[in-house]
Amino acid sequence: MNQLNATQARGDWVRARRQALWEAIVDVFAHRSGALLPLDEVRSRLNVRGSHYRGLQHVPLEKIIGSEGRYSDFDRRFLPLTQHGAERWINIDKAQMADVNLPPVDLYKIGDVYFVKDGNHRISVARQNGQIDIDAYVTEYDVDVPLDPSVSMQNLLLKEEYSDFLDWTQLAQLRPEQRIELSELGGYLDLVNHINTHRYYMALERQGPVSAEEAVMSWYDNVYRPVADAIREHNILAHFPGRTEADLYLWIMQHRNTLREQAGEDPGAEVATLDYAARFGQPRTFLGAVGEAAHSVSNTMAQRLAEAARPANRRPASPSLDLLDFMEWSHIDAVCPGTEIRFSDPHDYRRLRTLLEEHRQHLAESMKREVRVEDAVGHWCSQLYQPVVNVIHEQNLLANWPHHTEADVFLAAMDHLRRSGPVTQPESLTDAVVALQEQHHEPEKPLDTLIEGARRLLRRRR
Numbered sequence: 001m002n003q004l005n006a007t008q009a010r011g012d013w014v015r016a017r018r019q020a021l022w023e024a025i026v027d028v029f030a031h032r033s034g035a036l037l038p039l040d041e042v043r044s045r046l047n048v049r050g051s052h053y054r055g056l057q058h059v060p061l062e063k064i065i066g067s068e069g070r071y072s073d074f075d076r077r078f079l080p081l082t083q084h085g086a087e088r089w090i091n092i093d094k095a096q097m098a099d100v101n102l103p104p105v106d107l108y109k110i111g112d113v114y115f116v117k118d119g120n121h122r123i124s125v126a127r128q129n130g131q132i133d134i135d136a137y138v139t140e141y142d143v144d145v146p147l148d149p150s151v152s153m154q155n156l157l158l159k160e161e162y163s164d165f166l167d168w169t170q171l172a173q174l175r176p177e178q179r180i181e182l183s184e185l186g187g188y189l190d191l192v193n194h195i196n197t198h199r200y201y202m203a204l205e206r207q208g209p210v211s212a213e214e215a216v217m218s219w220y221d222n223v224y225r226p227v228a229d230a231i232r233e234h235n236i237l238a239h240f241p242g243r244t245e246a247d248l249y250l251w252i253m254q255h256r257n258t259l260r261e262q263a264g265e266d267p268g269a270e271v272a273t274l275d276y277a278a279r280f281g282q283p284r285t286f287l288g289a290v291g292e293a294a295h296s297v298s299n300t301m302a303q304r305l306a307e308a309a310r311p312a313n314r315r316p317a318s319p320s321l322d323l324l325d326f327m328e329w330s331h332i333d334a335v336c337p338g339t340e341i342r343f344s345d346p347h348d349y350r351r352l353r354t355l356l357e358e359h360r361q362h363l364a365e366s367m368k369r370e371v372r373v374e375d376a377v378g379h380w381c382s383q384l385y386q387p388v389v390n391v392i393h394e395q396n397l398l399a400n401w402p403h404h405t406e407a408d409v410f411l412a413a414m415d416h417l418r419r420s421g422p423v424t425q426p427e428s429l430t431d432a433v434v435a436l437q438e439q440h441h442e443p444e445k446p447l448d449t450l451i452e453g454a455r456r457l458l459r460r461r462r
Helices: 002-029 039-045 086-097 120-128 153-169 187-206 212-233 245-263 269-280 284-294 299-309 321-330 348-367 373-394 406-418 426-440 447-461
Strands: 050-060 064-067 105-110 113-118 133-142
Touching: 002 086, 002 120, 039 064, 039 105, 039 153, 086 120, 113 120, 113 133, 120 133, 153 187, 187 212, 187 245, 212 245, 212 269, 245 269, 321 348, 321 373, 348 373, 348 406, 373 406
Parallel strands: 064 113, 105 133
Antiparallel strands: 050 133, 105 113
């Protein structure tokens, strides 16, 4: 029996190593990282307020995503990456076959995920044998930033910014229910600026000083929460794939300022939120329902919003800071001469930069060398963007997308496709453009019809 167990355990080891190789190949083609997270790297980027021992627990194996010292010996699925430790692995597998009680592993918990202090081989064998959970002695680090099993080194920088933001604002203590997560770097600095601006106007109104703590709570309760509540109530996030509530808050607040300047009156959080979704949300079939709710306001405000929406009254011709930053970073005017990329929402230049940075990373991985920004932009322009623009022109699609540009449609197609993974082929993009046109588009309704629909909706709610 011992010899049989030994033979089977060695076979299990060979299969685990073979599966590790296969999974590494799949990860490359899926443009994802299969690496374990180093505990020290994660701990150094987050504000750890303390730790406490939680004792013996049953821990789901899928929530163990990192290690204190063995993160290069195993992948994210705890498959062995090297021959190092083969005999130890095999002996643990034999022990499990013989029903030997193995000691619990030692884990650190951060958020909703775990890192191995001791027991990497036991966890690897357990996962290979189909176990769901494992006994572990757990020590928890106290952090304010939520971590879940999807966290990677790529988005750890965002978690670090979030941690710094919470440390500066103390918002996690002041409003424990908060969950302000962004999908792009730099956004938390914008939130800090929002809070400082709010504090300034509070002091003017009060004609006296306002503490940082009071300003943070007032901003969250009276500025951020109304927008977040409108996003949740009307399920706005469903129409901005891959984005977060905090992403939309930043964009909606800029849109709200634009509406205030155009109409001479603040439209309020809900109207600004719904008007933004009506103009820029996908799919376009959402326009009718959002438009009704967005314009369920007084006739005066509705007329002002109508003036703001007319083609003749476009955004100022002067280039936005987003556009200038994008041009300076990408040099797209030199790399892609004659290619004009215009968005109806200036924030989309930030989104495009993120897409181009991802495209650059994919090129570097496939070519196994560093790729310059200019080279990545040139490749993207000729292989992805221009073929899509050609289809848009050939089929005259913009005629059915009023107040939108080729770049708007391109981003909509990217959002449509990225739900299933990275986009690298022009054929899939052009097909997505046509699919969006055929499946999701409906003509925009006249504003008067929307307002009348809003009135009927309001009457039904009374």
